[in-house]
Structure formats: C-alpha cells, structure tokens
Amino acid sequence: MSEEEMKSTPLYEQHVLAGAKMVPFAGWSMPVQYADGIIAEHNHTRRHVAIFDICHMGEFTVKGEGAAAALDHILARPVCDQKIGVCRYNFLLDPDGKVMDDLIVYRMGEDDFFIVVNAGTRYGDAEQISSNLPDGIEFTDVSDNTAKIDLQGPESADVLAEAGLDIAALPKYFYWTKTVIHSIPCLLSRTGYTGELGFELYFDAGRAVEMWQYLLTLKNVKPAGLGARDTLRLEMGYALYGHELNLATTPIEAGYADMLKLDENPDRNFIGKNALAGDAPTKKLVGIVLDGRRAAREGAIVFAMDGSSVIGKVTSGAFAPSLGMAVAMAYVNMDAGIDIGSKVILEAGRAQIPGTVCELPFNKNGSARKKL
Amino acid sequence: MKYYSEDHEWVEIHGEEATIGISEYAAKQLGDITYVELPSEDDDFIVGDTLGVVESVKAASDIYSPVSGTVVMINDALEDEPNLINESPEDKGWLCKLTNIDTSELDDMMNVDAYDKYLKELS
CATH class of the missing domain: 3.30.1360.120 (Probable tRNA modification gtpase trme; domain 1)
Incomplete structure (x- = not known):
C-alpha cells in the first residue's frame, strides 16, 4: 500500500x-x-x-430487540449474562472455531451494545456480525x-x-x-x-x-x-491479533479455555462451537524468558533443548524494558511435552538463544486492577 | 580522519588502528538500542563482512565491516549499556578497533562533508 x-x-x-x-x-x-x-x-x-x-x-453498535441473544450466537463467550455497565473481552470465530478477531463488547442496555474491534479486521468483522444478525436488529459501523x-x-x-x-x-x-x-x-x-x-x-x-x-x-x-x-x-502476555491470534488458531490454543467455559454451558450454541468442542488443540501458546537482552522475533523457530527438533514458532518477541531482558510468546506443539520451566532454544538471526518457558504475564506488577 | 560508509558505519584511523562505530544518523534511525553483538578479539574480517548485530526494540540490524582487519579491542561497556550507542554514537558508543588494516579501502568511503551530502540525498 x-x-x-x-x-x-x-x-x-x-x-x-x-x-x-x-x-x-x-x-x-x-x-x-x-x-x-x-x-x-x-x-x-x-x-x-x-x-x-x-x-x-473500529467501533460498532448493535441495537434492537433480540440483540443480546443474536450476539450470544455470533460471539464465543456468552453475551446474555453480561451485565449492563460491563465490558467483556470476546472472540469472533469462523465456523471452524478459528479467531476472526478478538474484541470487547460493552453492554450499554438490555439490547444495546458497543463493540470495539481491531483496525485490520474491521470490515471482515462488520460483514460477519451484520450478516448473522436477524432482521430488525440494527448494525452500524461508527468507527469513522x-x-x-x-x-x-x-x-x-x-x-x-x-x-x-x-x-x-x-x-x-x-x-x-x-x-x-x-x-x-x-x-x-x-x-x-x-x-x-x-x-x-x-x-x-x-x-x-x-x-x-x-x-x-x-x-x-x-x-x-x-x-x-x-x-x-x-x-503482560496480552495477545495481539495477527500474531498470537489469527485464522489458523482457536481461542483454546491461545490459552482462553477457562474464559470460554464450554463445560459450564453445554447447551449454549455459537458459531465455531462444534469445531472447538470436537477438535483437540495441536498447539499451545507459551511465554518464554530468554537468557539475556537479545530478542527472538516473530517467526523465529523454537527448538527443543537438544537443538535438533523444531517444536514451535515465535509469535511476538522483543526486549522487555521493565524486565531488562528479552521475552517471547510462541506456539509450541502439544506433543512436545513443553510446560512451565521447560528449557528451549530460540533462533535469533544466526544465533541460538536459550530460554525458559514461564507463566504469563511476564510483568507481574501491573496496576490495572488497583483499587481506587 | 573519519570516514563513513553508505551503510552508515564510521571508521576513525589512529596510526595502525581503525576504530569502528555506527553513525549518529544510523543510531537515530534504529531508536533505543537494547542489545549489541560484538565480534571477538583476533577475529579477522574482510570489508563487507558482518561484524556484529545491533538490536533495537523493533528490529535487529547487521553491522558490516567497512574495512578489512583483525579485531584488537571491543567496547565491553556496550554489553551492559547498549544505549551508549544512542547517547554517544560517534564517541563512547564505538564498537571495536581493528588492526592490520588496508588504508586503500578508505578511498571508497566518504569524508564528513560527503556523508552529510549523502544523508541529505536520502531524506
């Protein structure tokens, strides 16, 4: 462009x-x-x-009688039980359970919603949401x-x-x-x-x-x-669409199984649910702390500790200023036996950097939930 | 005398030794430098070889040796303070010193005035 x-x-x-x-x-x-x-x-x-x-x-509004029930079907996390006044992180999935976007739904009223979406996915999201709304529910792209x-x-x-x-x-x-x-x-x-x-x-x-x-x-x-x-x-280990989340990834692979609560709501149906319930994840998202300041960037290969077998790929990586060392997020194969504490090797240019799989977030001192 | 390459490395000659670094322009383009990979002492380089890597928050960039030679000293301070390159790219942020240099290679490089002109053409 x-x-x-x-x-x-x-x-x-x-x-x-x-x-x-x-x-x-x-x-x-x-x-x-x-x-x-x-x-x-x-x-x-x-x-x-x-x-x-x-x-x-991007920002959308969805309004009209039945809007809550309609969005509950379109989005992966429930909308019907979301209280007015609350924001909820949610996912727009395709029928294969892959992530079209991650977004935040604001419940403004009983059947009145404000939805915030990523810039790069705005038009695709608008099409997916509006085409799945029943007649009589008004969808507006208010981004501009x-x-x-x-x-x-x-x-x-x-x-x-x-x-x-x-x-x-x-x-x-x-x-x-x-x-x-x-x-x-x-x-x-x-x-x-x-x-x-x-x-x-x-x-x-x-x-x-x-x-x-x-x-x-x-x-x-x-x-x-x-x-x-x-x-x-x-x-903070937050996913960025196009990196940790994309059309080749389910929210379960990205680590959001607990948020989706599929077991708690067995009767709830939504687009992509059957695929999520049926297919076992083949990869999982992990955080890796690297030994030192040198970063492994997006696309860098993750090797098992013996250095021979390829077990995954970095989705985001940089020097972390608050930690004074480099960190990365990566998808690793489920069958590679990787867990918290596992040692891996990351490719960075011509260099190979050792790293350790760790719990997310990398930075545990954030003030986001501070009581005012 | 100080000489500049089109890839924004600089070379300063003191007797038999050449000190190498990256220019203020390059440091500014890279932004905050977070890591520097330096060569080892006694490593031999031919002009154009990859001498090291400079990483910023957003990217990693190779540094090419602007002259041929053998490494006699590296700037150890960069290991803990890579941002010396941002603060003082053409002085305290030097990368390494080479010996066994071939001064005829400097003929292909720019002096300060020519480099300034080159930068103006880039912008």
Whole structure:
C-alpha cells in the first residue's frame, strides 16, 4: 500500500508536530514513537501516565430487540449474562472455531451494545456480525465518527481527577460509564492494553484534537506510540491479533479455555462451537524468558533443548524494558511435552538463544486492577 | 580522519588502528538500542563482512565491516549499556578497533562533508 492510500487519524498532524515517527499499521499511518523513544514512553506509562492515539480501531453498535441473544450466537463467550455497565473481552470465530478477531463488547442496555474491534479486521468483522444478525436488529459501523484515546498508567485516575471527575465515581475494572471531559461527552471504560491502571475514552472524532491537546496539559501526561503499546502488552502476555491470534488458531490454543467455559454451558450454541468442542488443540501458546537482552522475533523457530527438533514458532518477541531482558510468546506443539520451566532454544538471526518457558504475564506488577 | 560508509558505519584511523562505530544518523534511525553483538578479539574480517548485530526494540540490524582487519579491542561497556550507542554514537558508543588494516579501502568511503551530502540525498 502506498503512503497516499494510507488512512490517517484526526490526530495525524499532532503526531507529526510532536516529532513522531509515523509507520504503516493495518492500513493506517500511525506514530510508532515520539521524540523520547519507545523505552522512555514505555517506562513513563509504567511509572506515570501516557496517552495513545487508538482512533484507528473500529467501533460498532448493535441495537434492537433480540440483540443480546443474536450476539450470544455470533460471539464465543456468552453475551446474555453480561451485565449492563460491563465490558467483556470476546472472540469472533469462523465456523471452524478459528479467531476472526478478538474484541470487547460493552453492554450499554438490555439490547444495546458497543463493540470495539481491531483496525485490520474491521470490515471482515462488520460483514460477519451484520450478516448473522436477524432482521430488525440494527448494525452500524461508527468507527469513522468515533475517536479513541487510551489514557494508561498508575497516575491515570489522578489525571481524570484533575480533569474534574470524581475518583470515587470512576468505573471499576472492565466497567464503563458516560461522562464529560473538557466539555466533550465521552464513553469512559476502565480497560486498556498495558497492564497498568488505565482508561479508554470514546467520543466524537471531530473533537479528537481538542481532547488530545487538553489531556497533554494535565500533570505528567505524555504521548506514547504503538512501539511502547506493543512492549507494554507483550510484558503482560496480552495477545495481539495477527500474531498470537489469527485464522489458523482457536481461542483454546491461545490459552482462553477457562474464559470460554464450554463445560459450564453445554447447551449454549455459537458459531465455531462444534469445531472447538470436537477438535483437540495441536498447539499451545507459551511465554518464554530468554537468557539475556537479545530478542527472538516473530517467526523465529523454537527448538527443543537438544537443538535438533523444531517444536514451535515465535509469535511476538522483543526486549522487555521493565524486565531488562528479552521475552517471547510462541506456539509450541502439544506433543512436545513443553510446560512451565521447560528449557528451549530460540533462533535469533544466526544465533541460538536459550530460554525458559514461564507463566504469563511476564510483568507481574501491573496496576490495572488497583483499587481506587 | 573519519570516514563513513553508505551503510552508515564510521571508521576513525589512529596510526595502525581503525576504530569502528555506527553513525549518529544510523543510531537515530534504529531508536533505543537494547542489545549489541560484538565480534571477538583476533577475529579477522574482510570489508563487507558482518561484524556484529545491533538490536533495537523493533528490529535487529547487521553491522558490516567497512574495512578489512583483525579485531584488537571491543567496547565491553556496550554489553551492559547498549544505549551508549544512542547517547554517544560517534564517541563512547564505538564498537571495536581493528588492526592490520588496508588504508586503500578508505578511498571508497566518504569524508564528513560527503556523508552529510549523502544523508541529505536520502531524506
């Protein structure tokens, strides 16, 4: 895709003025980092607070009588038992049980939903969801009119307090509320992709610049780019669509069996369920801590400790700034006998790096669930 | 005298020795450097050989030896502080020193003025 065909968010000019390095991402021109650099932005988010332009992501509304039951059939995790006011992480599966997207469903009312999807999967998701809705339920892709800014970091609640919000009234982890910030009506959820205390703000795209500039006037708020977003989420072991999740992977292989609760709801039916219930997983997602700072990147081969047999492939890997060492997520074959503590060898360029399979998250000190 | 390659390595000659590093431009393009693979002392290199690897958060880049020679010293400080390359790419962030160099190879490299001009053409 040439640069001319690339989409830009309403905040493009702000990024360029701030000295951001713009890179293509899922068809969008996005800031990978600002002048301070990825590690400084990463550390600032872990220690203080940062804002991220996430306007590229997609948002849908699904409304009308029967919407809850319809989405319950379209998505892998239940929707019917989701309370109004709650956000729930969910999966859109194809009939083979493979992941078309991972998304978050906000229950706004009895039959009123707001769904946040990845940028690269937006149009496919829209087609899959709308084509499976019965007549009379209204599906709208509101992405183009919706700005999304993520406010993330242990000081993010203090920032909202400085903006005039009552800390006691802020939503709990994975809840949402409607509020007004800097005279701009917002949907505010306590969600995020960094592992830190944080919020996601959705509001009129026409006011994105105004909101961005205002947030930057508040104490300790700095912009952070997609580079830091990636190292922050990797340290938390969060899946990134296109890497850990894709059309060759089921959510069970990705480690979400407990979330799906297939055994608890044997009668519930949803698209992809039969395949999930029938096919035994052939691979599993693991976290690997490498010996040292050198990273094994996406696509790197995972070898058994004897170095001879290929047992898997890295899906994401980088130096983890908060840990001071390199980490990776990888799929390994179920029959390779890999478990927590197993030693493996990862390919990194011409080098072979030893690593140890560990529990996720890599970073266990996140403030995301901190009580306010 | 200091010379630059089209791949953004620099060479500085002091008597019989050549100190090698990557340019400020290269360091800036790479971003935060998180790991450096250096050669070992006594390793022999021919111009264009892969001398080492510099990794940033986002990517790994090979460093090519801009001249032929034998490694006599490596910058050990980079092992614990790879970001010295970001902070001081053309001084404290040097990579290694070579001896047994062939100074005629420097004829194919750029001086500071030519390199500056080369960078302007790149941007």
